[in-house]
Amino acid sequence: MNFWRVPFDANDIEVSRGIVYILDDRCKGCGYCIEYCPKQMLEFSPKFNKKGYHPPVAKNPDDCVNCHYCEIICPEFAIYSVEAKPSE
Amino acid sequence: MKPAVLTGAHYITGDEACAEGALAAGCRFFGGYPITPATEVAERISERLPEVGGTFIQMEDEIAAMASILGASCAGVKSMTATSGPGFSLMMENIGLGIVTETPCVVVNVQRAGPSTGLPTMGAQADMMQAKWGSHGDYEIIALAPSSPQDIFYQTITAFNLSETFRLPVLIMTDEIVGHMSEKVIIPDAKDIHIVSRATPKGRKDNFKPFKPAPPYGIAPMPAAGDGYKVHFTGLTHDEKGYPVMTVEAQAIMMDHLMNKIRNNLDKIIMTERYRLDDADIAIVSYGVSTRTSLAAVDEARKMGIKVGLLRLITVWPFPEDQVRQLANQVKGFVTVELNLGQIHYEVQRCAGYKVPSYLVGHPGGSVISPDEVIKVLKEAF
Amino acid sequence: MPETSRKTSKSPVHPLDDLLRTDRIPHIWCSGCGTGTAFSSTLTAIKGSGLELDNVVMVSGIGCSGRAAGYVKLDSYHTTHGRAIPFATGMKLANPKLNVIVFSGDGDLFAIGGNHFIHAARRNMDITVICVNNLNYGMTGGQVAATTPFHAKTSTTTVGNPEAPFNLPLLAYASGATYIARWTILHTRDLTNSIIEALNKKGFSFIEVLSPCPVNYGRRNKEKSLDTLKLYKKGIIKNNSNPADTDIDFDKGIILGKFVDIDKATCIENYDNTCRLI
Numbered sequence: 001m002n003f004w005r006v007p008f009d010a011n012d013i014e015v016s017r018g019i020v021y022i023l024d025d026r027c028k029g030c031g032y033c034i035e036y037c038p039k040q041m042l043e044f045s046p047k048f049n050k051k052g053y054h055p056p057v058a059k060n061p062d063d064c065v066n067c068h069y070c071e072i073i074c075p076e077f078a079i080y081s082v083e084a085k086p087s088e
Numbered sequence: 089m090k091p092a093v094l095t096g097a098h099y100i101t102g103d104e105a106c107a108e109g110a111l112a113a114g115c116r117f118f119g120g121y122p123i124t125p126a127t128e129v130a131e132r133i134s135e136r137l138p139e140v141g142g143t144f145i146q147m148e149d150e151i152a153a154m155a156s157i158l159g160a161s162c163a164g165v166k167s168m169t170a171t172s173g174p175g176f177s178l179m180m181e182n183i184g185l186g187i188v189t190e191t192p193c194v195v196v197n198v199q200r201a202g203p204s205t206g207l208p209t210m211g212a213q214a215d216m217m218q219a220k221w222g223s224h225g226d227y228e229i230i231a232l233a234p235s236s237p238q239d240i241f242y243q244t245i246t247a248f249n250l251s252e253t254f255r256l257p258v259l260i261m262t263d264e265i266v267g268h269m270s271e272k273v274i275i276p277d278a279k280d281i282h283i284v285s286r287a288t289p290k291g292r293k294d295n296f297k298p299f300k301p302a303p304p305y306g307i308a309p310m311p312a313a314g315d316g317y318k319v320h321f322t323g324l325t326h327d328e329k330g331y332p333v334m335t336v337e338a339q340a341i342m343m344d345h346l347m348n349k350i351r352n353n354l355d356k357i358i359m360t361e362r363y364r365l366d367d368a369d370i371a372i373v374s375y376g377v378s379t380r381t382s383l384a385a386v387d388e389a390r391k392m393g394i395k396v397g398l399l400r401l402i403t404v405w406p407f408p409e410d411q412v413r414q415l416a417n418q419v420k421g422f423v424t425v426e427l428n429l430g431q432i433h434y435e436v437q438r439c440a441g442y443k444v445p446s447y448l449v450g451h452p453g454g455s456v457i458s459p460d461e462v463i464k465v466l467k468e469a470f
Numbered sequence: 471m472p473e474t475s476r477k478t479s480k481s482p483v484h485p486l487d488d489l490l491r492t493d494r495i496p497h498i499w500c501s502g503c504g505t506g507t508a509f510s511s512t513l514t515a516i517k518g519s520g521l522e523l524d525n526v527v528m529v530s531g532i533g534c535s536g537r538a539a540g541y542v543k544l545d546s547y548h549t550t551h552g553r554a555i556p557f558a559t560g561m562k563l564a565n566p567k568l569n570v571i572v573f574s575g576d577g578d579l580f581a582i583g584g585n586h587f588i589h590a591a592r593r594n595m596d597i598t599v600i601c602v603n604n605l606n607y608g609m610t611g612g613q614v615a616a617t618t619p620f621h622a623k624t625s626t627t628t629v630g631n632p633e634a635p636f637n638l639p640l641l642a643y644a645s646g647a648t649y650i651a652r653w654t655i656l657h658t659r660d661l662t663n664s665i666i667e668a669l670n671k672k673g674f675s676f677i678e679v680l681s682p683c684p685v686n687y688g689r690r691n692k693e694k695s696l697d698t699l700k701l702y703k704k705g706i707i708k709n710n711s712n713p714a715d716t717d718i719d720f721d722k723g724i725i726l727g728k729f730v731d732i733d734k735a736t737c738i739e740n741y742d743n744t745c746r747l748i
Contacts, residue, residue, distance in 0.1 A: 021482035028501035035696055036656075053501070072514065072658040075506025076496060077484045117564050119556075138746045143563045145741075148589040152556035155549065155586075159529070159560030162547060163568065167560070185550050313545040313561060314568050316524040320491070320540060322548035331494060332540060332548075 017084040018066025020058050026078035029053035033070035033079050039063040042070065090139040093278040102266040103128035103170075105237040105273045106196055107136060109244030110168050112281050115194070116142030117167040119156030121149055121175060124208040125264035126198040129170035150175035154182035157193045161186075162321065164312025166248060166285070170196035172264075173206065173215055176222070183257050184223035187346065189321045190299065190307070192251035192286055194244065196260040198267040201453030211264030212453025213376050214428035219259050220405045226343060228350035230357060231259040231405040233375035237271045243402070249284040250357060254349055255307050261404060263427065265377045265456055286310045293317050299345070300328040305356075306349050350406060359402035360411060364390065368397030370470055371415045373436050374425040375401040378457055382425045385462035394466050396423075404432060412439035421470055422446040425462055427453050445469070489513045489523075491543050498537060502688075502695030504655035504681025508602045509538045511658055511679075512573060515665035516544075526569045526669075529558040531578035534609045534683075535602040538573045552582030555590045558597050559737075566596075566738050569669060576603040576617040580636055584616070591645035591674045593737040598668045598675045601638065604683035612686025619718065623690040635718070638678045639729050643713040648673035650713065650730040654680040654702035657726060664728060672736050680724065 007013075020042070027049055034042045034056050041064055045057035056079065058064065064081060071080040092111040100108070106129050110118070118137060120130035134144040142165075147153040150171050157167035171179060176197045186193060199215050201207035215222075219231040230250050234240040240262055251258040287309035289296055298319045300308050308328075311317035324332035325339045350357065364386055365371060374382040382398050389396045399411060412435075415422070421444050424433040433448040440446055447469050449462050484490075490513070499506045516526055523544060530539035532551035539546035549557045558570045572579075579587055579601050590597065606624050607613040614624040614631050617638065621630040642650045649668050653661040661679060668675030682688055682698035693701075701720050709727040716725045735743075 023482055023484060026496045028496070030502040030695060032502070032507075032695075032699070035699075051496070069658075071485070072510065072662070073507055073655070075499060075503060075510065075655075077486055077490065077506075077510060078496075080482075080484050117560065119560055138741075143741065144745075145559070145563060147556060147559070148585055151553060152559075152586055152589070155553040155556035156560030156563070158549075159547070159557035159562075160564035161560075162557075163561045163564035165564035167564070181550055182553060185553075189547075312565070313527045313547075314525050314565055315545075318524075318543055318545055320546045320548070322540060323550055324548065331491075 016066045018064040018081040019084045020061070020064050020070065020079060020081045022055055022057070023078045024049045024055040025051070026076045027053055027055035028076055029055065030075065032073045032075070036073055037070055038067055039065060089141055092140040093281065094275050095277050096275060098273045098275065099270055100237060100273050101128060101268055101270050102234070102237040102240045102262060103198065103268065104132045105241040106170065106244050106260070106262070107132040108275060109241040110194065110248070111136055111140055112275065112278070113166065113245040113248035114283055114285065115166045115168045115248060116140070117157065117160035117165045118144050119147050119153045119160065119167065119169055120144070121147055121153045121171065123172045123175045125200055125267045126170040126172050126196065128267070129196060129198070150178040151182065154179040154195070158182060158186050158189070158191050161191045161193045162313055166192070166252070168194040168196065170198065172198050172200045173202045174204070176215055176218065180223045184225060184227070185323045186257040187223065187227045187229065188323055190255035190310070191257070192255050193257050194247045194251055194260060195257055196262065199261060199263040207454050209264065210454040211377065212427045213261070213263055213378065214431065214453055216261060216404060216426070216428065216431040219261055226347070228347050229256065229259060229405055230254070230350070230403060231261050232402060233261050233404050234266060235376055235379040236266060237269065238273045240266065241273050241275065245281060245283070249282070252284050252286040254305065254353070255286065255310060261376065263377050288312070289317065297328040298330050299326065301345060305353050306345070354406055357403060358406060358408050360408050361400040361402065363398040363400065365397030365399060365415070368395050368418070369420050370394065370396040370423060370466060371419045372396060372398045372423045372425055372462070373401065373412070373432065374398060375404050375432065378425045378427055381457045381459050381462060385459040385466070388459055389463055389466050394470070396466060401432070407435045407439070409439045412436055413441065416440040416443050420444055423449060423462065423465055425449045425457060427451065427457060486510060486513045489517065489543050491541055494541055497541050499534060500685045502682060502684040503534065504604065504679070505535050505538065505602050507655040507658060508600065508661070508679045508681060509541065509573070511662045512571070512600060512665055513542065515662045515669060518662070519666045519669040521569050521669060525567055526571065527561060528571045528573055529554045529561065530572070531574040531583060532609070533575040533578045533607065535573060535575035536578060552578055552586065554578065555583060555586040555599065559590055559595050562595060562597055563738065570597045571669070572597055572599045574601065575608070576601055576605070577607040577615045580638065580641070581616045588641070588645040591642055591647040591676070594646060594648060594673045594734050596672050596674070596736040596738060598665070599677070600665065601676065601678050602681050603638065603678050604681045604687055606683060606687040608683045608686050612683070612690060619720070624687065625690070637713070637717045639713040639716045642676040643730055646674070647676045647730065648732050648734050649675035651728040652678040652680070652716065652726050654705060654726065656699050656702040657705070673734055
């Protein structure tokens with residue numbers, strides 16, 4: 001995120017982290033998750049799934065903030081995120 | 089709460105007897121719409137159902153009425169609707185849904201002269217072929233034809249029992265004359281009334297197949313919505329799980345099941361009455377209100393020396409083909425007496441194999457056929 | 471390190487899989503079709519509503535949205551065209567403990583099923599009606615519907631629709647619905663919350679969900695599914711709007727939100743208090 005100025009507590013706030021899971025063979029390549037991920041961390045995979053669609057792939061997996069938006073906008077039940085343990 | 093079974097002697101109309109028969113059979117939901125001459129069924133049952141813990145609703149049209157009774161039945165409650173010709177036509181699509189989803193319910197058609205608006209206050213028996221073929225596609229259905237208010241009372245109970253046993257809509261094809269006539273109706277004690285309810289599943293709730301044939305008649309038990317079986321019912325061609333399957337094979341399997349569950353159990357479904365047929369030369373085939381005409385005609389004709397007998401159809405569908413075939417070997421002709429321009433007449437002709445002549449005594453409706461008209465044909469034709 | 475997991479030795483399990491008939495997934499809806507999202511939203515709402523799942527029933531009609539009943543792992547009934555609401559009425563009256571959801575489309579609910587809609591709303595039948603509005607008859611190839619915008623192209627109005635569409639919230643309001651909301655599939659969380667409110671609310675609840683139809687309506691009107699979602703982004707959320715002011719105008723921005731949330735005696739309450747002996 002680009003800040004106009006850096007908030008004083010920028011280093012104290014714990015941003016949620018997530019892991020995104022993709023069920024490739026359910027995907028129909030609509031692109032909603034890619035378009036609407038707030039962190040723009042998904043892109044079309046060059047690979048094809050069983051039906052010939054390009055499922056998404058996380059291009060920057062570390063950026064996932066577990067917002068679940070891909071999960072709820074996906075019409076195919078093909079993607080979801082879970083909380084990443086903040087162990088790292 | 090008042091009793092569902094009004095044991096005792098009553099002087100009521102056929103429509104009212106139908107309502108009482110339904111309550112005695114365990115019907116606790118009626119989704120109706122007014123139409124002459126069936127309105128009185130709805131009127132009586134609208135007062136009686138809340139008295140016995142049931143629910144009545146007058147829906148916005150006959151299509152909704154038929155859909156609502158299917159919904160109630162899927163929720164586990166015995167349900168019924170009553171209508172006449174124009175409403176019967178409207179209900180056809182959803183009767184098909186009831187057939188394919190194997191949902192028990194009873195549809196009463198108090199027939200009136202048609203086609204279209206016709207003679208709303210005058211009876212006929214001209215929806216008989218529609219009862220069998222009215223909805224699109226192939227299917228088997230059960231249709232009963234009562235001939236008096238007392239008869240309607242018992243046949244309504246039979247209709248419910250058959251629909252619950254064989255999981256399909258059962259039709260009661262009565263007519264305005266029987267529906268509006270007042271006669272003595274004796275209602276027995278509740279304990280003397282035999283009631284059948286649908287088989288419900290026991291055992292594992294996951295993976296239950298609501299359309300998998302099961303003994304004794306090859307019909308699956310039917311869970312109600314809310315029982316936890318998580319069933320899927322669809323009007324699409326489906327497999328035993330209820331899931332829609334779009335293949336020729338699935339259609340063949342499903343249709344075999346729907347047809348055979350009736351065709352393989354005809355001995356438990358078909359009901360007829362034979363009157364003076366043993367030595368008869370001529371067989372009258374009749375049903376519903378025309379039975380009364382035919383009985384009088386048989387007795388009159390016998391006095392004149394004509395050896396005629398009556399095959400009365402209680403179940404008009406499935407049609408008692410075997411009985412008519414056998415009679416074709418015995419008699420020299422058939423006379424079908426029905427209040428229409430020839431409907432069951434063609435079934436008789438077909439089953440008689442055109443071996444012997446077959447005559448129709450009928451007219452397009454509005455009044456009962458007089459026994460004289462039957463005797464005229466008996467004398468002239470034979 | 472967080473990572474994306476694809477086909478590991480144990481396949482990932484989507485959180486809604488327990489409410490899905492997974493043996494029938496992937497479903498038949500087209501790539502980019504919003505029905506899947508509206509359906510997913512409904513399943514999330516069912517889970518989040520706190521209702522006993524055995525008592526939740528889905529009834530659908532015929533059309534693309536109507537197929538939803540075949541994918542949900544609850545008692546579900548895929549009925550005839552336009553007749554989901556009277557079927558649901560019979561079911562609810564026979565067993566008032568059931569929580570009946572009617573999940574269907576604009577053509578099924580408002581053209582052939584219009585009469586049933588207005589009467590169920592008038593009676594304040596205690597059901598929740600979720601209407602996936604894709605502005606045409608999708609399943610049959612994209613014909614004009616009662617909700618198709620003026621001058622829009624469909625397969626039976628190739629030069630433009632000569633008719634004005636319904637204002638669905640106004641129709642529901644005039645008929646007596648006690649909960650009326652309109653969302654789009656883009657406003658997924660609002661939609662889910664609306665469905666939860668509707669499920670837990672007594673009375674006739676109606677939620678209109680605008681959805682893209684990329685293969686039919688979208689294709690004929692030069693809208694790719696992402697273009698349609700951009701139109702939805704222009705939507706203005708105005709809760710408690712007067713339903714008369716909520717005609718859909720994509721240029722000005724569609725009005726979304728919860729428009730009506732009132733309390734009235736339900737059909738069953740009225741029947742019990744009027745017709746039943748004590």
